[in-house]
Amino acid sequence: MALHAHALAVGRGGLVLADALQFELANGKCLLLRGPNGVGKSTLLLTLAGIVAPLGGSFALSPAPEDRPLLHYCGHRNAIKPRLSVLENLAFWAALNGPTGTSLAEALQTVGLDELGGLDAGYLSAGQGRRLALARLLVSARPLWLLDEPTAALDSNGHELVGALIDAHLAAGGLVVAATHDPITPTDPNSVETLVMAGLR
Template sequence: MVLRAQGLACGRGGVVLAEALNFVVASGRCLLLRGPNGAGKSTLLLTLAGIVSPLAGGSVLEGTDEDAGPQLHYCGHRNALKPRLSVLENLDFWAALNGPTGMAAPDALDRVGLGHIAGLDAGYLSAGQGRRLALARLLVSVRPLWLLDEPTAALDVEGHALVTELIDAHLDRGGLVVAATHDPITLPDLTRMQTLAMGRAR
């Protein structure tokens, strides 16, 4: 499976934030988007997800089964949690919405370190715990392409290590990751990583 972008330009509100982007991300590899605030990293992820239309060029995920359903997860900088539902109920909701094709929700919560508060209302979570719950959505529904916007935001040192472990395991399974981040993400195998430096803030 390969994610390929050619001549891709993206922006919002009529403002071009990035243009003439060409890159290829193959199975088992991670592309890090680096650049200052306003350089278009988040907009590029939204464009790759199909949420924002490209201004020019395009991207395609090659080697997919057309009958397999949605092929990507988009995890934005907002956690999209329902505060009056419990931690487990939030994750069950997302598993039902996206398809329960991965880990069982309790197991996914254990994996991200939230199993002990599964019954707590999500409105009581700290910012870091909320981010861990958002990441758990990646585990309960299997999709090959992960588009991650600041996945380590609000996380402590252990949380940063968790993100690295989740990405590494996903790549082991042949998945692809495109992540916009200001924080360093260093995988055990550096050959799995590539970087796209995006332009100046506008």
């Protein structure tokens, strides 16, 4: 599977933030979106997710997608219900998105929350909340990950976790598009491409 964009323009409320975007991302590849705040990185992710309509150009997955969910969008907000436990939050997302990936227990262990499953999610630290959001990627298998600041609020170990999660996803033939100000270093540098977005002047 590959993700193509041709002369793509993105923005909100009719205001173009970035245009003439071109890229082709093959399976097993990660595209890092770089650039200062306000140049359209998050808006590009929302556009690729189908949440915001493109303002010009086109993008597509090829070959033509089957009738199944193809992507995860993980925004900068964690979408956690504070009065549900950590495990109940993850179970909710697995039920909503389909339990097609790893088990709940394995996902929590992978992100380092296995001992906190019974804790109300409202008691999690910011970094732990981010780890719980990332666990959603694991319990429902989808080929394309769209990640907005995936390392936000994470410590150095959390940064390594994000790199390891991306590594495993790429090794399985997945695709990743990530907007980030932080360094994300998958093991194979040949698997990473960078799109620097300068915005419109």
